[in-house]
Amino acid sequence: MNFTMSLFREYIANYLKTKLTYRTDFWVEVLSDLMFSAMNLIFIFIVFEHTPALGDWSEAEVVFVYGYFMIAFGVFSTFFNLWNFSERYIVKGEMDRVLTRPAHSLTQIMLENVDPPSIVGAFVGLAIMCTAWGTLDLSFDWYDPIMLIVMVLGSVLIYAGLYTTLAAISFYSDAPTGIVPLMFNIQNYGRYPVQIYNKGIRFLLTWLLPFAFVGVYPASFFLDRHRDLTMSLLTPVVGIVVAAIGLGVWNRGVRRYRGAGS
Template sequence: MRYASLFWEYIKNYAKTRLTYRADFWIEVLSDLLFQGMNLIFILIVFQHTPSLGGWSEAEVVFVYGFFMIPYGVFSTFFSIWNFSERYIVKGEMDRVLTRPAHSLYQVLLENVDPPSLIGSFVGAIIMVLCWFQLDLPFQLLDVLVMLLLILGAVLIYAGLYTALSAISFYSDAPTGIVPLMYNIQNYGRYPVNIYNKMIRFVLTWLLPFAFVGVIPASYFLEKKADDLSQLALLTPVMGIIVFSLGLFLWNHGVKRYRGAGS
């Protein structure tokens, strides 16, 4: 209950700040929508030159992209810690966080909460619904529960990987350059993994499992039998728990090594 109360207080403070700078809020929402729109346009342009991509139709790839947007939006809302190294390690704000009687990661996440990113999740859901009807996919009430479970697993994968990436700041003075690399790698997860060579497929599936945040869970609803993707989909929550546990372990271990901001 104490952590739930903290969450509510942080959200209220965020709302007060945004009400003061409303234009910034809508500019951020618009920029996110434009960015996601450009990615979608790129996919549509690709299919102007080819009828399929690795055996996947245009509607199927757009469906995967729609799913990809949902967990990414949730993750960006509650795990927006892209600037952790610069703000909390270099500028020394981690010292302030560690003086408070709440888990350090929880505090950092709440201080950087970004609700406008949820707009991307809603847009992704709309894209999925449109493609669902276009592909004439069967629908059962169980699909809603499975969808929520797969989205949760995908969010945990994102959270675990970027928590681990942020935790590197406790061990290294300059980990910032890894963030753009990881960001670029994650985008491969929104495309069918069978279009890549075996090495990249292995990395995206088992080492940096970004395939589990897009194409693999989405394939469950598309019933793609090629490469057993639809069977791997149900492993998404398990993969999420494993990855997030590893990320949290690295964070907790890194906090123990932290000795305060330097001069």
């Protein structure tokens, strides 16, 4: 752990040196992330201009869930930037370089692609969640901040496990699979209450691709009308299971990898 933390400090230091040289790029990236989040929030407001509720969910409750979704996704995007893994590390052969170093391969790839500006989205999500909290007049207990951290960590582990599994598929294929963009679109269903979907989609988002655990289920722990203690408390459990599966698939793929060749 100490070795990994020392690597993290070194990578962050190098990242900051680069961004201080090209400061405009840093702020453009932050601004683009904020605009993307704003568009999604505006879409929710537009939906509620045409309907008083989604199922039995009010506008403030849906915004609350979206705020939580942004927190978990912001933390995940900061530390698990695996979007271009296949093209960069498999197709271009950089995985060979990674495997010659003593640190775990997944740790190195995470650190090489760390994206601190994405954490801004998490703080924006927290602000949205707090605003909706006041609008809904929810009670605030001493353990709520602790539970929020636990829930967010569980959700981040779910993201990490699923996308690590998808990245590991590249070890079995010579070309990018194209599954990651599809998965990115599916994950967006997790920012809305899963109860508004039909049974098939609810099953998919709960047990097969558990994106409901990165949005509505953990967020429901803090709500009054839609509190689901069983499913919300399952979030860290599901996170550990999905992350363990992702790490197992990754390690198996690394053992199968034979290099980029000539």
